[in-house]
Amino acid sequence: MTVTTVISAAKEFGVPERYAIMRRLTFLQPQIKHLEREIWAAQRRIERSNDPLVKALTESFIKDQEKELRPLKREATALLNHVNGKETVQAPGGITPEMIDQARQYPITSIIDFPKGRHRCCPFHEDSNPSMALYDNHVHCFVCNRSWDSISATMELDGVGFREAVLALQ
Ligand SMILES: [Zn+2]
Structure with missing residues (x-):
């Protein structure tokens, strides 16, 4: 999903743009938080472990989680920047x-x-x-x-x- 997809869907369904973006963000943010928590926990496991196999498996787990996380974060950032850009115009300072x-x-x-x-x-x-x-x-x-x-x-x-x-x- 991109910002444009969210905005054009909002237009198509007659929903205010900001509302559509916020709805999408409340969907994305818990997923982002969850993946980040998993990654942090896995990093701790690597720090604590002395077993090279555990380390290797955990590293590949982290890589998979990061692959999932990256596009979600990119989208959330783009949506927030869009909302912020609008807000700066409407409410400077x-x-x-x-x-x-x-x-x-x-x-x-x-x-x-x-x-x-x-x-x-x-x-x-x-x-x-x-x-x-x-x-x-x-x-x-x-x-x-x-x-x-x-x-x-x-x-x-x-x-x-x-x-x-x-x-x-x-
Ligand atoms: Zn670094």
């Missing part, structure tokens, strides 16, 4: 610089936990050696060669837009 600061200060370890100190496996790719490091209130992955703050980590993990992430972190 919905989020303030203070709200953005507040969201940036939200503890990133409540979003990506670091149970073993300052390093962990990166949740954004298949990672069997901890590639992600915690600095102040942001994280950096040396494999992805990218950094995330609380806002960008929420956007990527939850498949939401900037505005949604800022609101979620208040």
Whole structure:
């Protein structure tokens, strides 16, 4: 499904565009959350296990789950960006610089936990050696060669837009 499919269906059935998008999102989001939870649990199993067979099987399980997750997240992000684009036009200033600061200060370890100190496996790719490091209130992955703050980590993990992430972190 694409944004265009949802919008043209809304038009065809005389349903407000925003309503159709929100309905589709309430269908997608629990599936995304479920797959993300499965992947996180599997990553923990890999971290804990010393059995190469268990590790290999769990890695292939993660790969399958990620394959399922990717298109769902892509669609949810596209739908949210569409809604956000519309909302920015209708209600400028919905989020303030203070709200953005507040969201940036939200503890990133409540979003990506670091149970073993300052390093962990990166949740954004298949990672069997901890590639992600915690600095102040942001994280950096040396494999992805990218950094995330609380806002960008929420956007990527939850498949939401900037505005949604800022609101979620208040
Ligand atoms: Zn990474």
